[in-house]
Amino acid sequence: xxxxALADGSAHRQCSFEVFARRLPxxxxxxxxxxxxxxxxxxxRFRFGEPELSIVSRFLDSATVNWLRDFRFTGDIDGYRxxxxxxxxxxxxxxxxxxxxxxLLETLVLSILNHDSAIxxxxxxxxxxxDGRGLIEMGSRRTHEExxxxxxxxxxxxxxxxxxxxxxxxxxxxxxxxxxxxAFTLLHTTVDGPDEAAAFRAQVAALGVxxxxxxxxxxxxxxxxxxxxxxxxxxxxxxxxxxxxxxxARQVRKQLDDLGATSTKIVVSGDLDEYAIxxxxxxxxxxxxxxxxxVTGSGAPTAGMVYKLVEVDGLPVEKRSSHKQSRxxxxxxxxxxxPSGTVVEEVLFPASAVTPDAGDLDARELLIPIVRGGETVAxxxxxxxxxxxxxxxxxxxxxxxxxxxxxxxxxxxxxxxxAExxxxxxxAExxxxxxxAExxxxxxxxxxxxxx
Numbered sequence: 415x416x417x418x419a420l421a422d423g424s425a426h427r428q429c430s431f432e433v434f435a436r437r438l439p440x441x442x443x444x445x446x447x448x449x450x451x452x453x454x455x456x457x458x459r460f461r462f463g464e465p466e467l468s469i470v471s472r473f474l475d476s477a478t479v480n481w482l483r484d485f486r487f488t489g490d491i492d493g494y495r496x497x498x499x500x501x502x503x504x505x506x507x508x509x510x511x512x513x514x515x516x517x518l519l520e521t522l523v524l525s526i527l528n529h530d531s532a533i534x535x536x537x538x539x540x541x542x543x544x545d546g547r548g549l550i551e552m553g554s555r556r557t558h559e560e561x562x563x564x565x566x567x568x569x570x571x572x573x574x575x576x577x578x579x580x581x582x583x584x585x586x587x588x589x590x591x592x593x594x595x596x597a598f599t600l601l602h603t604t605v606d607g608p609d610e611a612a613a614f615r616a617q618v619a620a621l622g623v624x625x626x627x628x629x630x631x632x633x634x635x636x637x638x639x640x641x642x643x644x645x646x647x648x649x650x651x652x653x654x655x656x657x658x659x660x661x662x663a664r665q666v667r668k669q670l671d672d673l674g675a676t677s678t679k680i681v682v683s684g685d686l687d688e689y690a691i692x693x694x695x696x697x698x699x700x701x702x703x704x705x706x707x708x709v710t711g712s713g714a715p716t717a718g719m720v721y722k723l724v725e726v727d728g729l730p731v732e733k734r735s736s737h738k739q740s741r742x743x744x745x746x747x748x749x750x751x752x753p754s755g756t757v758v759e760e761v762l763f764p765a766s767a768v769t770p771d772a773g774d775l776d777a778r779e780l781l782i783p784i785v786r787g788g789e790t791v792a793x794x795x796x797x798x799x800x801x802x803x804x805x806x807x808x809x810x811x812x813x814x815x816x817x818x819x820x821x822x823x824x825x826x827x828x829x830x831x832x833a834e835x836x837x838x839x840x841x842a843e844x845x846x847x848x849x850x851a852e853x854x855x856x857x858x859x860x861x862x863x864x865x866x
Contacts, residue, residue, distance in 0.1 A: 416514055417478040425514035430725035430744040433493075433507035433527060435500065435718050439535070443815045443824040444499045445717060446538050447506055448530030448568045451496040451800060453523065454790040457487060460522055487515050491785035497571060497800030498780065499807050500531075501760055503827045505745045506719065508765075508781060513726075520721040529561065530568045531717040536688070536708055537572035538808065542816055543692040548701030550591050551577040552683065553709035565709045571800050575701075586797060593653045593681065593703075599631040608632060614644035626651035626681055629666070638666055642673045651679035653703070659684065660697045667698035688818055741829060747780040748772070749825075757810045760827045767832040 419425035462482040471479045489511020551569040554562035566582030576591035583590040602613035623645040629637030629652045659682045670678050683703030722740045730742030744765040750758045783791045815824025
């Protein structure tokens with residue numbers, strides 16, 4: 415495309431591309447924007463050096479290769495801030511510049527936003543299901559080595575407390591946490607047989623009584639006995655990684671209390687997703703270790719976002735393929751909320767139009783400047799800012815938007831052409847109660863949402 419556009423001169427036409435998702439992943443009621451915090455750094459390093467040029471020169475003409483040698487993005491980018499929510503049609507990112515420089519960014523932009531948004535969206539549901547209990551991201555061994563680092567960052571953005579990935583600790587400042595594996599316990603095997611107690615004593619000697627011991631390598635009841643014997647009643651925690659986690663958590667809690675280890679925490683892991691976490695909400699579990707379902711399932715590895723050309727030299731253009739239509743023209747978006755803070759709808763409108771009249775509602779512009787003239791805008795939100803922003807954004811969702819069951823998007827999106835009236839008249843705000851059709855909702859869950 416670049417070579418042909420350079421040849422006929424169209425490469426230099428001013429264009430606008432937008433990133434959006436036509437629909438949410440199956441079963442989701444909202445999406446979480448992840449990756450807009452990583453994109454500026456990736457863009458600053460997006461260059462074609464001689465090793466890259468040696469590859470593209472195999473199939474591109476010399477004029478195109480020379481253009482790539484000097485490539486620097488000089489356009490503008492606006493986007494939803496990291497940690498914000500998105501819905502079908504939300505113009506999550508707007509990229510403007512010449513066709514040549516914008517079209518090159520499609521894979522870079524989509525690979526970051528699709529991945530990080532999918533992980534953050536899945537992680538946010540797990541955070542809600544955990545109901546304030548700790549969550550450790552432990553998925554590095556189930557995904558690509560670089561993806562693992564981005565997964566840890568996105569999970570932390572969504573509210574996870576820590577990661578076992580030390581590169582994410584180094585690169586992004588995500589808190590680190592982890593426990594030993596079965597291999598360490600199995601290591602302490604002699605000719606007389608397994609010696610779990612020796613493994614526990616060694617770990618406590620090295621790391622102190624605040625460490626967490628993995629107690630289900632052999633017999634879990636004996637494992638708890640050995641753990642408390644090795645560390646005493648001040649043992650920091652025990653981890654259960656297999657079996658019926660709810661039943662075992664109750665059994666282990668009683669055993670720990672009987673042994674005087676009343677403050678010892680129980681960590682569970684083993685193919686957990688948001689549904690399994692929610693099912694364990696009534697059990698005496700203090701923290702969850704989540705891996706596979708976060709980085710490879712539950713909506714990962716893609717959020718289904720696309721990167722589409724919507725404007726050429728100020729003229730709207732749109733794709734009309736069946737089931738893959740796009741709406742032409744550069745757009746802005748505002749999110750309408752009641753005075754109570756509950757979001758009512760998201761309104762999309764032409765970028766050149768006047769902001770829609772919100773009436774008695776509060777309206778918040780959703781796109782913020784990210785890049786201007788090819789340079790990253792100063793003072794963009796940090797990872798910690800995004801983490802706090804998402805926690806507040808989830809509170810603003812209507813009650814039904816936080817359900818784990820299938821349903822429509824929590825917030826409708828509406829496009830307002832410039833010529834149409836834009837004032838929104840809200841209906842009365844419904845009382846937030848637990849639906850009768852959701853008998854598994856607990857008083858704990860109700861109080862958590864009320865408290866937030």
